[in-house]
Amino acid sequence: MEYRKIGNSDLELSAITFGAWAAGGWMWGGTERNGSIEAIRKSYDEGVTSIDTAPIYGQGDSEEIVAEALEGISRDKVQIITKYGMRWDLAKGTLAMKSQDNSGKDIDIYKYSGRESIIKECEDSLRRLKTDYIDLYQIHWHDVTTPIQETMETVAELIKQGKVRYAGVCNYTAEQVAEADKYVNIISDQVPYSMVKRDIETELVPYALENVKSIIAYSPLERGLLTGKMKPGYTFETGDHRANVYFYKDENLKRVNGFLDKLRPLAAEKNATLSQLVLRWTIEQPAITVALAGARNAEQSVQNAKAINVKLNKEEVGFITTLLNELVLVK
Secondary structure, three states: OOEEEOOOOOOEEEOEEEEOOHHHOOOEOOOOHHHHHHHHHHHHHOOOOEEEOOOOOOOOHHHHHHHHHOOOOOHHHOEEEEEEOEEOOOOOOEEEEEEEOOOOOEEEEEEOOOHHHHHHHHHHHHHHHOOOOEEEEEEOOOOOOOOHHHHHHHHHHHHHOOOEEEEEEEOOOHHHHHHHOOOOOEEEEEEEOEOOEOHHHOOHHHHHHHHOOEEEEEOOOHHHHHHOOOOOOOOOOOOEHHHHOHHHOHHHHHHHHHHHHHHHHHHHHOOOOHHHHHHHHHHOOOOEEEEEEEOOOHHHHHHHHHHHHOOOOHHHHHHHHHHHHOOOOOO
8 A cells, every 4th residue: 555645744644545435324325334344444454544434424324334343453553534514413504405314314414614513523523433533634515604714723723632633624625725724734625536527627736736735536436437337227226326417327327438448458457457547547646645435345445455556657647648538428
C-alpha cells in the first residue's frame, strides 16, 4: 500500500481508503453486516488502514460496523474518518432529502451544522466508533443556514479538546474551502470524482495544488459504472439510489462499456482488473491524494486494495485520458 500525507498535516492515509457508505446499508438496497465487517478486516490485511464513514450511513449503522470491524486492532494503526452536518433526528437547517431508514421508515434528512449540533454529533460518533478521537472530521455538505465561521470554529474547539485531530470538508467549492480555512486548518476536501465526473479539474484541483490541500475522491468507480460489470438492462434492488441516475441509463452503460473495452488490453497487460486500472488512474491525477473504494464483501475489498500494485507511466495515463476525452454521455 502507499500512504500519502494529507494537505499540510502529518496525517497519512492509505491511498486506497475503505469507503463505508454501503456498509450502512442505507440507499444501497440493503447490505450484509458480517460481509461488511469481513470486507473491512480483509482490506486492513492488504494495508488499507483508513476508513471513511458517516453518521448518516444507515443512521449510525456504518459507524458501529466500523467499530466492530476494528476490534482487536491497535487504534494508532488505523485512521478513522467521519463526518457531521446531516441530521435525520432533528428538523433544523435545510431539508436535504426525503429518504427511508433501513427498516423502511420514512425520514427527513437535514443539512445542519450549528455549534451545538456538531458537539452532539461528535460525541455520538465517538461512542458508536468506540474511540476517543477522530483522525479527520469533515462537514458532509455545506449548510447555508449556519455561517462557515461558526461551524469551523466549533471544529477547532474539538481539535483543542483532543477529540478531533484534523478538519476536512466534503462537497465544498474552492471558494468555500478558502473561507473555512480562515478559521481552522482545512487539510482536505472530499468530493465526487471519477473518469466520467471530472468537473473539479476546472477550479478545485488548481486551488488544491496551489494551497496544499488534498482531494479525497469518492465514488471513483462511479458506484459500479466503471467496473465493466454493469450492462444495458441492469436492474437495481429496491431502495438502491442508483436506479434513477442518468449514468446508468442503457445508452450510457453501452457507451461506458465501449470505452472500457478499449482499456481491457492495457488491464490484461498489467494483470489487473478494469476496476483496479480505474482506481490507479484516479490516484495518479493531480491533487487526488486518496480514492475511496467501497465494498460489500471481502473479495471486492481485497481487489480494490490491490489496485495499488498497478503501475502506470505518464504515457499510459495519457492514453487513458485521451480515450476519456472522447467519451460523451447523455443526460
